[in-house]
Amino acid sequence: MSYLFPNYQRKELELIKGSKNVLTDQTGNNYLDFTSGIGVMNLGYNDPELNQVLLEQSTLLWHTPNLYENQLQEQVAEKLANEKEYISYFCNSGAEANEAAIKLARKATGKSKIITFTNSFHGRTYGAMSATGQNSIHQGFAPLVPDFIYLPFNELEPLKAEINQQTAAVMLELIQGEGGVVPADEEWIQAVQSLCHEFGALLIIDEIQTGIGRTGTFYAYEGYQIEPDIFTLAKGLGNGIPVGAMLGKKTLAKAFGPGSHGSTFGGNKLAMCVASRVVERINQTEFLLEVQKKGQLLAAGLTQIAEKNKVIKAIRGKGLMLGIEFSDTNTLNQVMDLLEAEGLLTLKAGQNVLRLLPPLTIEVEEIKQALAIISKVLSNRTLQGNAE
Template sequence: MTYLFPNYSRKPIEFIKGEKNHLFDKNGKKYLDFTSGIGVMNLGYDHPLINQALQKQAAEIWHTPNLYENSLQEEAAKLLAGEQDYLAYFCNSGAEANEAAIKLARKATGRSKIITFEQSFHGRTFGAMSATGQAAIHRGFYPLLPEFVYVPFNSMEMLKRELDQHTAAVMLELIQGEGGVIPAEEEWIKELAEICEKNGSLLIVDEVQTGIGRTGTFYASEAYGIEPDIITLAKGLGNGFPVGAMLGKGKYADVFQAGSHGSTFGGNKLGMAVAGKVVELVRNPEFLAEADKKGTAAIESLKNKLADNSVVVDVRGKGLMIGIQLTDSQLVGEALEQLEQKGIMVLKAGTTVLRLLPPLTITETELSEGIEIICQVLEELAYV
């Protein structure tokens, strides 16, 4: 008997311990983690410096409401902004960050229409779900919030047709995660940013999954050479502690005055202590360069090893966000099952893609070991 709603499809595994880049279930079985808890544990498990930051703050004070100053929020916001002119709003999740982004865009522009993309994913709260371009996620919850328009990804024709004087923002992921690990084309993104600016529409980049070093740069938008009006973050920001953030350009400071938006737990002391330490560690240029190097090597290795595999359609991604597209969805299920048995945890994206999101701290040896087992399983499936 369970006292939980069955809104998750759960595997009969319970992890009770994490150690660096490995997980241990309650039966003592060890797994090499290529999921990072769905892109969350970018710095792996049981990281001593993050543990220390959390424990130190827990011994002092856990929570103060946002009625008072919070120096930990200021410190984390400064680290997230880096050299750019961004202000931060802190919340508890990616969906909440996207809700804040939608509100800021509409209030800043006085417009209501928001363009997003087919196969996108922005969360499951009502605004974030309405921004998500997947009918399967909408099913059963109609009517959605009005004035969200979905257009094809990596295509200009319909985007230009829909972008008008009523468009508050264009909102997208630079690599569609849940949709199948689909990277945006660089020239398309640059043109998109230009036409948004000309039209007075804000560019919102959802970096909930691609941010905090996942793609080899601190923000994926850096590699694309763009500076979004709004960036949303979560997942890797807290390395397992629930924390999200929306960054908006400083010129929008007057838009979010007192009472415009808020969160009781957003920016709580524990979350800020952790987030500050995570950003400090990940934003190290040497660390990011190493993560990028490992990701590039992993993608190249997978492409070479799987080039002649009859069940593999494509290998794509950036940094340590990698998708292996297979010929059908049944094969994905079989691959996940076999990899799990062999002690490798990976994810599904879309219907036909294996998604690899190992911790950025994974060693080259561990990465090679995991890739070898993945390729072995896919080779076996090709000959079934």
Template sequence: MTKLFPNYSRRAVEFVAGEQNYLIDSDGKKYLDFTSGIGVMNLGYNHPQLNQVLEEQASKIWHTPNLYENSLQETLAKQLAGDQDYLAYFCNSGAEANEAAIKLARKTTGKSKIITFEQSFHGRTFGAMSATGQASIHEGFYPLLPEFVYVPYNSLDELKRELDGNTAAVMLELVQGEGGVIPADKDWIQELVALCESNGTLVIVDEVQTGIGRTGTFYASEAYGIEPDIITLAKGLGNGFPVGAMLGKSKYAGAFQPGSHGSTFGGNKLGMAVAGKVTELIRQRDFLNETAKKGAAALSQLKDNLSELPIVVDIRGTGLMIGIELSESQLVGAAIDKLEENGVIVLKAGSSVLRLLPPLTMNETELSEGIEKICQVLEELADV
């Protein structure tokens, strides 16, 4: 009998090893991974350079508290900021990064209302859960934190009605991941940012899933031509090592003075060493261009093979973040089961979407082979 809380719905398989873009279970079966550990393993498994960096840092020192200087934090903060005027706060997860963003927005503006979007997902801690626009995530935890308002995604009407003098921030994902792989419309984003600027409202972009190269640019916000006030990161930043970060414009530094926020383990030296190497490897123009190219090819292959299939409602995505919306929710579970039998693992998003998040290192041959199996399984389900 398990001694674990049953808060996860676990599949009856345990992965005990990984190599590049493949996972190996306890029976020795090999699987092509189209999940990246839910968008985490952007550089695949058992990466020699990441292993080396972690081993070297582990042999020196694992942890010092944030009472002392940390040059690894300084280095990574500069890497993440690039040529933009951001300061960094380091933590351990995406939910923690979003909690920090909510606190920074409220403290720096002196306002309390935060607008987020229906179908959004920002985490499961109380602040991040309150920011999440999904009733199923809230169930059993009421009352939530006050003054979070949810409006329709890719629409301006209700946003305009809710945006007022007490609005500290608008918080959003540029591609809603858990909500069903729903990309934001670029014109809508441009108008949203302009509205926020004219209202003195901060824009928080949750890049926990879309950041670190996933969509073909280092940050998804780059492709939308915006520079958010606050960006949150995690998942791919540590390639499996728990690391999160919040980036905020330097003009907000006064809101986070000593004692305002913190984390015992946030920015620990192991995490900083790994995240620094991850950032160095991914934030290269050729690597990102190749990711975008592979994503476009994958999307094209899926559309060519599945667009006429009656059970397929839509195929959408950007970079290597792709969703296949099916006509019935039970078809998603059936497809996941059949693909697992055939040595490919994929994810669910929303109620009826197959979510594909392969490692960014997956080559074109592996991508094509995996997509062929996905198409075959969906064609079989359509014939049932």
């Protein structure tokens, strides 16, 4: 008997330790990790520097309530602003960050209508779930939070027809992660921003999965030549320590005065000391250029493999956030099981996409190792038969 709710579909292995980009299970098997704990462990496992800053802070204070000044929060907020006019609110997860973004948008504009997009994913709390454009996520939880409108992703005409002076915000991911690793078109994103400006709506960018260097720029929006009104972070921000952040333009400060929103554990000192060092390490030109180069190497290798395998329909993504679209769900599930047996951990996205999110510290030789494993698995005769 398990004393846990069965809300997770768990694999029959337990990961008990990790070092750099490799994980070890309860039987001693090692795995090259191309999941990063679903985009979390951007600096890999058992990092000595992060271990040390966490240890040092743990001997001082773990927690103080947000009734008092917190210089660690100030330091992290300044680093996240990245020399722009953004201010931060800290919480514990991506869903919480998106809840804060939704509340801020409605409070600041005095309007309630928020446009999001089909196959998006913004979290599983009520507001974030209501913003998510997937019926499977909504099933059984009606009534949802009202006034969310779902439109086709990367299509401009439906947005032009729907956005108006009653729109509080447009909320989107620059790469739909859970929805199948689908990047936004640059021209479309710039048009979305222009429409938001025209109708007085706020542009909210969900950077929960794409932020903190994942796409090769510190924030994914920097690669689209836009500047959102609000954006949200979590996952890679704490390298495994639970932490989320909602950033908004300084002009929105008056909408979130005392009593408007809060979190008991948000911005706690343990999370802040780690986040501060993570941001310092990743937001470096040389580090981000390496992410771009390694992403290009991985994408080029996958493209070569795809040319020889009919079960692959497309390769897409950016930086070290890449997806392999397969012909069907059954093939994807087979591939993931075979990869795991060969010592490579991967993720599912959408119905038939293999998602690759290695730590940003992944080595070139480890990328080559992963590509060799993928190539070997896809040469399996049963898989090739699926393409016939």
